[in-house]
Amino acid sequence: MGLLDFFKKKPTTEQKEKLDEGLEKTRSSFINKISKVVVGKSTIDENFLDDLEEILISSDVGVDTTVKIIDRIEARVSKDKYLGETELNTMLKEEIIGLLSENESPIHNQETKPYVIMVVGVNGVGKTTTIGKLSHMFKQQGLKVVIGAADTFRAAAVDQIKIWGDRVGVEVVAKGMNTDPAAVAFEAVKYGSEVEADVVIIDTAGRLHNKVNLMNELSKIKRVMDKQVDGAPHEVLLVLDASTGQNAFEQAKQFTASTEVSALALTKLDGTAKGGVVIGISDQFNIPVKYIGVGEQMNDLQIFDGKNFVNSLFS
Amino acid sequence: MFENLSSKLDKAFQTLKGQSKLTELNIAETVKEIRRALVDADVSYKIAKDFTNRIKDKALGGDVLTSVSPGQLMTKIVNDELVELLGGETQPIDLSGNPSVILIAGLQGSGKTTFSGKLVKHLKSKGRNPLLVACDVYRPAAINQIKVLGEQVGVSVFANEDLKDPLAIAKDAIKHAKANNYNVVVVDTAGRLSVDEVMMNEIGNLKSALNPQEILFVVDAMTGQDAVNTAKVFNDKLDFDGVVLTKLDGDTKGGAAISIKAIVNKPIKFVSTGEKMEALDVFHPDRMASRILGMGDIVSFVERAQDTFDKDEAAKLQKKMRKNQFDFDDFLKQLAQIKKMGNIKDLMGMIPGVGKAIKDVDIDDDSFKGIEAIIHSMTSEERQSPQILDGSRKQRIAKGSGTSTTEVNKLVKQFDEMKKMMKQMNSSKGTRAGKMPFKR
Numbered sequence: 241m242g243l244l245d246f247f248k249k250k251p252t253t254e255q256k257e258k259l260d261e262g263l264e265k266t267r268s269s270f271i272n273k274i275s276k277v278v279v280g281k282s283t284i285d286e287n288f289l290d291d292l293e294e295i296l297i298s299s300d301v302g303v304d305t306t307v308k309i310i311d312r313i314e315a316r317v318s319k320d321k322y323l324g325e326t327e328l329n330t331m332l333k334e335e336i337i338g339l340l341s342e343n344e345s346p347i348h349n350q351e352t353k354p355y356v357i358m359v360v361g362v363n364g365v366g367k368t369t370t371i372g373k374l375s376h377m378f379k380q381q382g383l384k385v386v387i388g389a390a391d392t393f394r395a396a397a398v399d400q401i402k403i404w405g406d407r408v409g410v411e412v413v414a415k416g417m418n419t420d421p422a423a424v425a426f427e428a429v430k431y432g433s434e435v436e437a438d439v440v441i442i443d444t445a446g447r448l449h450n451k452v453n454l455m456n457e458l459s460k461i462k463r464v465m466d467k468q469v470d471g472a473p474h475e476v477l478l479v480l481d482a483s484t485g486q487n488a489f490e491q492a493k494q495f496t497a498s499t500e501v502s503a504l505a506l507t508k509l510d511g512t513a514k515g516g517v518v519i520g521i522s523d524q525f526n527i528p529v530k531y532i533g534v535g536e537q538m539n540d541l542q543i544f545d546g547k548n549f550v551n552s553l554f555s
Numbered sequence: 556m557f558e559n560l561s562s563k564l565d566k567a568f569q570t571l572k573g574q575s576k577l578t579e580l581n582i583a584e585t586v587k588e589i590r591r592a593l594v595d596a597d598v599s600y601k602i603a604k605d606f607t608n609r610i611k612d613k614a615l616g617g618d619v620l621t622s623v624s625p626g627q628l629m630t631k632i633v634n635d636e637l638v639e640l641l642g643g644e645t646q647p648i649d650l651s652g653n654p655s656v657i658l659i660a661g662l663q664g665s666g667k668t669t670f671s672g673k674l675v676k677h678l679k680s681k682g683r684n685p686l687l688v689a690c691d692v693y694r695p696a697a698i699n700q701i702k703v704l705g706e707q708v709g710v711s712v713f714a715n716e717d718l719k720d721p722l723a724i725a726k727d728a729i730k731h732a733k734a735n736n737y738n739v740v741v742v743d744t745a746g747r748l749s750v751d752e753v754m755m756n757e758i759g760n761l762k763s764a765l766n767p768q769e770i771l772f773v774v775d776a777m778t779g780q781d782a783v784n785t786a787k788v789f790n791d792k793l794d795f796d797g798v799v800l801t802k803l804d805g806d807t808k809g810g811a812a813i814s815i816k817a818i819v820n821k822p823i824k825f826v827s828t829g830e831k832m833e834a835l836d837v838f839h840p841d842r843m844a845s846r847i848l849g850m851g852d853i854v855s856f857v858e859r860a861q862d863t864f865d866k867d868e869a870a871k872l873q874k875k876m877r878k879n880q881f882d883f884d885d886f887l888k889q890l891a892q893i894k895k896m897g898n899i900k901d902l903m904g905m906i907p908g909v910g911k912a913i914k915d916v917d918i919d920d921d922s923f924k925g926i927e928a929i930i931h932s933m934t935s936e937e938r939q940s941p942q943i944l945d946g947s948r949k950q951r952i953a954k955g956s957g958t959s960t961t962e963v964n965k966l967v968k969q970f971d972e973m974k975k976m977m978k979q980m981n982s983s984k985g986t987r988a989g990k991m992p993f994k995r
Contacts, residue, residue, distance in 0.1 A: 294600050294601075297594055297600045297780070298599070298600045298601075298780050299780065300779040300780050300781070302595070303591055303594055303595055362777070362802070362805065363664070363666065363802060363830070364663070364664025364665060364666055364775065364802075365664055366663065366664055372695075393830075394700070394830070395668075395672075395699070395700045395701075395703035395704050395707070396696040396697075396699035396700035396702075396703050397696075397700075399695070399696035399699045399700075400694070400695045400696035400697075400699075400700070402696075403695035403696055404695060407695075417703075448802060448804060448805040448806075449805070449806070450804075450805055450806040451804075481664060481775075481777075482781075483662065483775070483778050483779060483781045483782075483785070484775070484777050484778065484779055485597030485777060485778060485779020485780060485782075485807075485810070485811070486595055486596070486597055486779065487597070487777040487779075487805065487806070487807040488777075488779075490806055490807075508662075508663065508664075508748070510748060510750070511662070511748040511749065511750055511781070511785075512748075512749060512750055512781055512784045512785065512788075513779070513781040514780070514781065517779065536663075536693070536694075
């Protein structure tokens with residue numbers, strides 16, 4: 241039983257239901273709008289494309305990506321051709337899946353132990369909660385997990401991650417508040433190697449991506465881990481809040497610049513936020529979305545599946 | 556590719572450059588660009604559309620002012636509309652009760668707890684005696700967080716870790732406040748999604764039981780199109796009194812502010828600009844509009860500058876700038892002044908026309924060190940007349956400052972461009988700031 245097996249595991253029916261449930265709001269409004277657009281229209285005309293633009297932009301897809309999707313649809317059909325609702329839905333789905341799957345990189349085949357995951361993001365996106373859920377997910381797979389509490393800045397952040405550690409039964413390496421986060425990360429990776437953990441997850445303090453000093457600190461935290469375990473961190477997970485607008489692009493850009501982000505987690509998808517931002521980011525950066533958060537309980541984390549995601553939007 | 560709203564709007568106005576008057580055609584084009592700029596800044600699609608339609612009507616129906624260019628006229632129209640939309644006067648919070656109760660609500664991760672800490676600090680500095688109440692009984696360590704913040708700002712915290720009922724805790728807190736002469740009670744609550752009925756009812760019940768003087772809705776400035784939905788549901792439930800915009804120290808333009816204001820018509824009362832407990836500002840609609848438009852938040856800049864700048868030095872400097880006699884010595888002095896004022900990039904962003912020029916530039920607070928070293932390695936003659944800098948002088952300076960001739964060349968070039976810019980600014984006085992010489 242290795243990491244690979246875990247990653248291959250298909251979501252259970254229960255998880256699928258949860259996703260459907262979480263996306264219900266998103267889907268109903270999306271479908272309502274699409275249907276509204278289609279009803280009474282016999283051809284694809286300028287008005288139709290304008291309406292489509294509105295739908296996509298209102299879902300936070302972003303202007304550039306929306307234009308790209310519309311261009312692709314325009315290219316695929318001559319404008320005067322009749323298009324039914326089903327055909328149109330299929331086409332839209334295909335185009336969006338196309339944008340997502342272009343980035344679908346294979347999950348790393350990790351032979352080294354421990355597999356180190358560093359979690360980064362701006363303030364309040366849900367990094368710590370995601371780590372709690374992620375640890376639980378790995379633990380359920382029979383993997384040994386160690387958490388490094390390297391958010392030593394925000395008030396009570398260490399307490400918060402310790403509570404999550406207790407809750408899911410995972411060891412937390414902490415040195416207390418206001419200690420050097422790089423030192424905590426180093427210790428956690430070291431401890432993870434000593435106890436032969438399968439996965440080490442490093443929590444970091446939320447920081448706005450335009451704060452140069454804090455971003456440099458993040459690069460440093462990343463660098464020190466490599467000194468302990470070759471190639472660590474093996475994954476840098478950027479956590480994005482689904483309700484964030486176009487600023488998410490800037491976040492992806494800046495965090496990638498300082499820590500080479502290799503995967504995304506999209507949180508709070510159980511709200512009314514459309515999560516369309518994922519489509520845009522997947523399109524513009526070559527970073528796959530790996531996880532989605534659909535609630536505050538420990539089971540509310542799922543592996544992102546582009547097809548499922550888009551299907552859920554349109555089904 | 557990801558330009559902020561100011562630079563997008565700049566681009567929109569660019570379309571009008573060289574045009575002698577506003578026509579239906581050039582207005583339509585500009586309006587389309589403005590709409591796109593607003594949407595890119597996360598203003599709700601519908602609101603951006605309404606907004607730009609109003610702009611269009613005003614521009615078409617407006618008196619033709621021959622003295623201003625179409626670009627300037629359009630800027631004025633957009634600015635006026637933005638100010639109106641964002642709200643006129645800054646509104647204070649209601650502290651009439653005894654104790655006054657302030658209820659804090661919002662989504663998860665919007666920054667409620669950090670804001671609550673800042674708010675009680677602010678109230679305390681105004682001579683109030685606040686009590687901070689921890690009603691987030693769900694998130695792990697939320698109560699600890701608020702206790703730590705309370706300690707940091709020197710304000711008492713009311714919490715009850717054994718009780719999982721926010722309503723009971725809040726009621727006890729008010730009793731406690733009455734008995735102990737606290738005159739403001741700030742109730743921090745758990746983050747909740749607008750679709751979570753149970754949690755929305757919980758906060759509704761808190762409202763009806765506590766009857767707060769002030770309900771503040773806390774929202775992340777980076778929120779996208781969803782801002783309108785969330786704000787509407789919260790407002791329907793709570794009929795809140797004001798909005799708090801957090802994380803405005805990021806590079807988001809805060810289009811959500813425009814959306815929320817337009818959809819619920821409630822004033823933005825505070826903006827939160829950092830993790831430190833001091834980083835709380837009262838919201839100024841006019842300043843925000845100027846900032847969005849790329850006209851710079853010159854008022855804040857001047858206020859900050861007044862606090863730190865040496866007046867005589869500044870006057871001297873200005874005189875020199877006007878006469879185009881600005882030299883490396885002045886540059887050095889200016890650097891020292893600026894450094895006293897705080898975070899460089901934030902400051903630069905407040906200067907008209909500069910924000911967009913530096914938006915992609917990383918400015919480290921230490922980044923002046925190299926520049927200073929180079930200037931310090933120059934002779935006073937070189938500082939005053941940089942044109943005499945030849946190859947061998949530059950080599951000497953590079954050695955002396957521990958840099959390379961490339962870096963010295965770069966600085967000299969930047970300095971030349973700066974002088975050019977100042978010349979331009981002088982010649983375009985009274986209008987929008989001159990074009991910045993920036994890449995591409």
